[in-house]
Amino acid sequence: MPDHDHRPDQLTPEAAPPDDGWTGLHTLVVCALACWIALLWLVTTVFQP
Amino acid sequence: MTALDWGVLAAALAGMVGWGVWKGGRHRDTRSFLLAGHELRSGAVAISVMATQASAITFLSTPGQAYVDGLRFVQFYLGLPLAMVVLSLTAVPLYHRLRVYTAYEFLESRFDVKTRTLVACLFLVQRGLAAGLTIFAPSLILSVVLGWDIDITVLLIGGLVVVYTTCGGSRAVGRTQALQFAIIWAGMAAAFATLVWSLPAGVSLFDAFGVAGAAGRMRAIDVSWNPNDRYTLWSGLIGGFFLQAAYFGTDQSQVQRYLSGRSAADSSKGLLLNGLLKVPMQFVILLIGAAVFAFYQFTAPPVFFNPTEVASVRASEAGGRFTAVEARYAEAAQVRAMRARELVAASRSGDRAQASAARQAFLAARSKTESVRQEALAVMRAADPRADTSDTNYVFLSFAVRCLPAGLLGLLLAAVFAASMSASAAELNALASTSVVDVYRRLIRPGSGEPHYVFASRAATLLWGGVAVLFAHYANRLGSLVEAVNILGSLFYGTILGVFVVGFLVRRVGGTPVFLSATAAEALVLATFALTRVSFLWYNLLGCLAVVALSWLVSHFSPMVALRGDTSPTPQANP
Numbered sequence: 001m002p003d004h005d006h007r008p009d010q011l012t013p014e015a016a017p018p019d020d021g022w023t024g025l026h027t028l029v030v031c032a033l034a035c036w037i038a039l040l041w042l043v044t045t046v047f048q049p
Numbered sequence: 050m051t052a053l054d055w056g057v058l059a060a061a062l063a064g065m066v067g068w069g070v071w072k073g074g075r076h077r078d079t080r081s082f083l084l085a086g087h088e089l090r091s092g093a094v095a096i097s098v099m100a101t102q103a104s105a106i107t108f109l110s111t112p113g114q115a116y117v118d119g120l121r122f123v124q125f126y127l128g129l130p131l132a133m134v135v136l137s138l139t140a141v142p143l144y145h146r147l148r149v150y151t152a153y154e155f156l157e158s159r160f161d162v163k164t165r166t167l168v169a170c171l172f173l174v175q176r177g178l179a180a181g182l183t184i185f186a187p188s189l190i191l192s193v194v195l196g197w198d199i200d201i202t203v204l205l206i207g208g209l210v211v212v213y214t215t216c217g218g219s220r221a222v223g224r225t226q227a228l229q230f231a232i233i234w235a236g237m238a239a240a241f242a243t244l245v246w247s248l249p250a251g252v253s254l255f256d257a258f259g260v261a262g263a264a265g266r267m268r269a270i271d272v273s274w275n276p277n278d279r280y281t282l283w284s285g286l287i288g289g290f291f292l293q294a295a296y297f298g299t300d301q302s303q304v305q306r307y308l309s310g311r312s313a314a315d316s317s318k319g320l321l322l323n324g325l326l327k328v329p330m331q332f333v334i335l336l337i338g339a340a341v342f343a344f345y346q347f348t349a350p351p352v353f354f355n356p357t358e359v360a361s362v363r364a365s366e367a368g369g370r371f372t373a374v375e376a377r378y379a380e381a382a383q384v385r386a387m388r389a390r391e392l393v394a395a396s397r398s399g400d401r402a403q404a405s406a407a408r409q410a411f412l413a414a415r416s417k418t419e420s421v422r423q424e425a426l427a428v429m430r431a432a433d434p435r436a437d438t439s440d441t442n443y444v445f446l447s448f449a450v451r452c453l454p455a456g457l458l459g460l461l462l463a464a465v466f467a468a469s470m471s472a473s474a475a476e477l478n479a480l481a482s483t484s485v486v487d488v489y490r491r492l493i494r495p496g497s498g499e500p501h502y503v504f505a506s507r508a509a510t511l512l513w514g515g516v517a518v519l520f521a522h523y524a525n526r527l528g529s530l531v532e533a534v535n536i537l538g539s540l541f542y543g544t545i546l547g548v549f550v551v552g553f554l555v556r557r558v559g560g561t562p563v564f565l566s567a568t569a570a571e572a573l574v575l576a577t578f579a580l581t582r583v584s585f586l587w588y589n590l591l592g593c594l595a596v597v598a599l600s601w602l603v604s605h606f607s608p609m610v611a612l613r614g615d616t617s618p619t620p621q622a623n624p
Contacts, residue, residue: 021138022138025318025321026134026137026138026321028321028325029130029133029134029321029324029325030130030131030134032130032324032325032328033127033130033131033324033328036127036328036329036332037127037270037282040120040123040124040269040270040332041269041270043120043267043269044120044267044268044269044270046262046267047258047259047261047262047267047268048262048267048268
C-alpha cells in the first residue's frame with residue numbers, strides 16, 4: 001500500500017490531542033523574547049562608542 | 050592549585066558519580082533505562098535540556114568569545130525561544146502520542162525504514178563526533194592552563210560519565226544533571242563575584258562595561274543583512290531558529306531528555322521554560338566574558354593566553370625576540386590601563402567633549418597594544434608555523450587560575466567537569482538508544498526480550514563512551530571550540546530537520562523522494578561548507594529548504610517514485 005495514502009493523516013501534528021494547544025506560557029515566551037531583544041538593543045545603544 | 054581546591058574538586062566529582070549511580074536505580078526494561086520511566090516533571094525537564102545543551106565548551110569558550118568579539122554571539126540563541134514554541138505545539142505531542150523511544154521511529158511510521166535508518170545514521174555520525182569534542186574541549190583547556198596531562202583529563206571525564214550512565218541510564222543522567230547545573234552556576238557566580246571584586250578601586254561594574262563598550266565589546270545586536278557576517282539579528286532569528294528546531298526536535302540527545310517527562314504537557318512546559326531562560330543565561334555568560342575583557346583593560350594581561358604555546362616559543366630560537374615583544378606589550382598595556390582610568394573619570398564628569406577625547410586616547414592605546422600583540426603572534430608563527438595562535442578558549446580559565454581565591458578555583462574546575470559530564474552523559478545515552486532502538490533492535494536482532502535490550506543499551510553506552518574518548522584523543526586545532534561544535538552540528542541539522550518538516554507538513558511525499566532529497570541536500574550543504582564562505586548558521590536553512598523543495602519537486606514530477614515506498618510492515622506505536 002502506498003505509504004502516503006494513510007499514514008500522514010494519522011501522524012501530522014494536528015492529529016495530536018487538543019489539550020496541547022497554545023497556552024499562556026507560549027505567549028510569555030514570545031513576549032520575553034521581544035523584551036530580550038529590546039534589552040539587548042538598549043545595552044548596545046547605552047554602551048556604544 | 051591548593052589542597053582546598055583539590056578537596057573541593059574531588060568531593061564534587063565523587064558526589065556526582067555517587068549521586069548518579071545511587072539515583073539511577075535498577076532497570077528491568079528499555080523504557081526505564083532509556084526514558085527514565087517517564088518520571089520527570091517540567092522543571093526537571095527544563096534543567097535536563099539546558100544542561101545537555103550547555104557543555105563545558107559553553108562555559109569556557111563563550112566568555113572568551115565575548116572577550117574577542119563582544120556580546121554579538123548572544124544573537125545565535127534568539128531563534129531558540131521560537132523553536133521551543135513550535136516544537137511544544139508539534140513534535141512533543143506527536144512523540145508522546147506515538148510513545149516512541151527515538152525521534153527516528155517517527156520517520157519509519159511516516160516514510161519507510163531506509164529514511165529512518167539514513168537519518169539515524171546521520172545523527173550517530175554527527176553526535177558521535179560531537180561527543181568526542183564535548184570531552185576533548187575542556188580536557189585540552191584544563192591540560193594547557195593547569196599543566197595536566199590531556200590523556201588523564203580525557204580519561205577522567207569520559208570514564209566517570211561512562212560509569213554512571215552505564216549503571217543508571219537516563220534516570221541517572223537526569224538526576225545528576227540537576228546537581229551538575231547547581232555546581233556550574235555556583236562556579237560561574239564565584240567567578241563573576243571575583244571579577245567585580247578585582248576591579249580597581251573606584252571603578253564600578255557599570256564603568257567597566259563602559260570601557261568594554263568603548264572597545265566595541267558591548268554590541269549585542271547587529272541588524273546588518275550581510276550573509277557572510279556570522280552573528281546578526283537575522284541570522285540568529287532565522288538561521289538560529291532552524292538550527293535550534295533541528296537540534297531540539299530531531300537530535301536524540303535532546304528528544305530523549307524531554308521524552309523522559311511524565312506527560313506531553315510536562316515535556317512541553319520543560320521546553321518552554323528552556324525558551325524562557327536560555328537567552329538570559331547565555332547573556333550572563335557573555336557578560337562575564339565582557340567583564341573579563343574590562344578587567345584586563347585595567348590590569349596587564351599576558352600577551353597570549355595559551356601558556357603551552359608561550360612556553361614553546363620561549364624555548365625556541367625566537368625566544369629572545371618574543372621576550373622583548375612581551376616587555377613592550379606590558380608597557381603598552383600599562384599605558385592602556387592609565388587611559389582606561391582616564392576614560393572612566395571623563396565619562397563620570399558628564400563633559401561630552403572630554404569623554405570623547407578620553408575615548409580616542411583609550412582607543413589609540415588599545416590599538417598600540419593590539420599591534421604589539423600581533424607582533425608577538427608573528428614571532429610565534431615564525432618560530433613554529435603550526436603554532437595555534439587562537440587563544441579564545443584559554444581567556445576565561447586563565448583569568449580564573451590567576452584571580453580566583455583558594456577553594457573557589459576548585460569549585461570552578463568542578464563546574465567545568467560538571468558541564469562536560471552533563472552534556473556527555475546525555476549524548477552517550479542518546480547514542481546508545483539510537484544504536485539499539487533504530488539499528489540493533491530494528492535491523493539486526495528484532496524480537497529479543499527486554500533484559501537483552503537493556504544489556505545491549507548498556508553495552509552501546511560503553512562502546513560510544515570508548516569512541517568519544519578515542520576521538521577526543523585525536524581532535525585538535527579547531528579554533529574556537531564553541532564555534533567548532535556548532536559548525537559540525539549545522540552540517541547535518543538542516544538536512545535532518547528538512548526530513549522531519551516534510552514528515553510533519555508535506556502530506557503527499559513518500560519515502561523514496563525524501564530519501565533521495567535528503568542525500569542530495571546533504572551533498573549541497575557539504576559543498577557549501579567546502580566551497581563558499583557563507584556563515585554556518587545559514588546551512589541549517591539551506592539543508593532544510595533543499596530537502597523540502599527537492600522532495601516536493603521529485604514527488605510532483607515523478608508520481609510513480611512518490612508512490613513507491615517501502616512496503617515492509619511498519620511498527621505500531623510502542624506499548
